[in-house]
Amino acid sequence: MWQAATDYAKSVDNVMLYIIAISVTLLLIVTVAMIYFVVKYQRKKHPVAKQIEGNKVLEVVWILVPVALVLSMFFYSYDVFKIGRKVPPNAITVKVQAKMWAWKFTYENGKTTDTLFIPLGRPIKFLITSVDVNHSFYIPAFRIKEDAVPGRENYMVVEPKEIGSFDIACAEYCGLNHSLMYSKAYVVPENEFSQWLNGEVDDNFLRKYVASHTGGYKDYLTGSYAILFAKGCVQCHSLDERKSIGPSFEALGRGIANVSFMGRDTSINIDKNYIRESILYPDLHIVRGYEKIRMPYSTNLLKEEELSYIVDLLYTNFVKSKQ
Ligand code: HEC
Ligand SMILES: [Cu+2]
Structure with a gap:
């Protein structure tokens, strides 16, 4: 690339x-x-060897x-x-924390995300560390790759010169879901970035901003969501507002699920437990307005690590981000 x-x-x-x-x-x-x-x-030409x-x-x-x-x-x-080592005085600092198998970014005002949002044309100083094993913070389009090592802070400075969304990968084998440890770096103009940092607009606003300025609408749906594609969840659940065979994952942000539970209509708080049960025991509570279709990936097909990764992912990106 x-x-x-x-x-x-x-x-x-x-x-x-x-x-x-x-x-x-x-x-x-x-x-x-x-x-x-x-x-x-x-x-043939020199039958007797000669020492030179x-x-x-x-x-x-x-x-x-x-x-x-x-x-x-x-x-x-x-x-x-x-x-890449020189820190200009106008640089902003973003802390990068790797853990099995996700990235966490902390901005100067304490805000945290699992997708990276950075301003165009400002030097960014990444302070890189890990909470468990060795990882490596890799953004191919920026040509930066720096080890994330527990108990140590490495750094790397870069100045994005293009609006867009760029892959972030882990470049150090770190266990089972290493190959899913992807995220995205969204580069947006400084104005949009500060609005976002101050909480005036949300993550999706920036994602859509980038999508509409690069024509990469599909990109907006990938990144750390790779596992939802790999496990086929997106065949029945969309990541935006669209209804499909199942409710859109974005609809998890509604906070409360109206379901039929043991034959009775009731409401359940959408928390990690609700999400986990919905995946493990699809028949336990049926979202009203949807059919009781057995979701194909239940207990025996998802490994526990994958299940908790998905539960965390859905909870953090769709439920918590709305609160
Ligand atoms: C064959 C279609 C299908 C597939 C594939 C599928 N689901 Fe579902 N899912 C549904 C349907 C239909 C519902 C709503 C009815 C229900 O609650 O059982 C649902 C409900 C859910 C809910 C509760 C949603 C809400 O808004 O309350 C979650 C969470 C969920 N699924 C996660 C997943 C995950 C994670 C995967 C992939 C591992 C997956 N599903 C794969 C059809 C599917
Ligand atoms: Cu890793």
């Missing part, structure tokens, strides 16, 4: 190209020289030239690496 959404990304790409160009050139020189020597010094010894000029050249090349690669990379 070549999308480069920061100047830093472009510099990293240039370093890559530089190193690849040198490597390919050397590979060609060595290969051609090898073939040339094989032909030139073959036994000492050539000061050649020896100096083949020591100095590679050393110069390697040093140039080192200093060029180091120069670019330093850009």
Whole structure:
């Protein structure tokens, strides 16, 4: 993927190209020289081997030239690496906390999210740590990747130069659901960002803002929701307001579920327990207006880790965010 959404990304790409160009050139020189020597010094032409010894000029050249090349690669990379380490005075700090298997972002005013929202054209200092095992905070489009290590704070500075939504992945194997440890970074103009930070608009407003400015409406539905796609939940539950075979997950934000429970109509508070029961025992309480369709992924198909991940995900993103 070549999308480069920061100047830093472009510099990293240039370093890559530089190193690849040198490597390919050397590979060609060595290969051609090898073939040339094989032909030139073959036994047919030189039946008796001859020892050739000492050539000061050649020896100096083949020591100095590679050393110069390697040093140039080192200093060029180091120069670019330093850009990602320099904290400009107008930088804002976002704390990044990794845990099995989600990301938590904490902003300067204490607000927390599991999806990253950052302003366009402002340097962002990510303070990266982990609460359990080693993870690695990776945003390919920004070309930043930094280990998230428990008991340690690493950092990385980046300045987004493009409105859009960009994948965040974990780049260090961290257990069962490592492959689901995705989230998204939404880059929005500073004005929208501060409105959001002050609580004047919600996450979905920013997601929709980005979707409508990039045409990426589908993106808005993926990210940390990957598991809902992988397990087929979205076949019956939409992530926006649309009704489908089942209620939309967004409707969980209504707070109270009107259900038929043991043959009687009643209301239940929507909490983690309600969500868990709805998945584990689909027939226990039926949402009014929907049919008693057995949801296919019950106890035997979802592992406990997956179940609690989904319960947390639905609760945090649709119930808690509405309170
Ligand atoms: C074949 C269609 C289907 C699939 C697939 C499905 N569900 Fe459902 N789900 C329903 C229907 C229909 C209801 C409403 C009736 C009921 O409560 O049983 C429902 C209800 C729910 C509720 C309660 C919703 C509310 O608004 O009160 C939750 C939570 C839920 N499902 C989660 C999931 C999850 C998580 C998955 C994937 C692991 C999933 N469902 C897969 C059909 C489905
Ligand atoms: Cu991880």
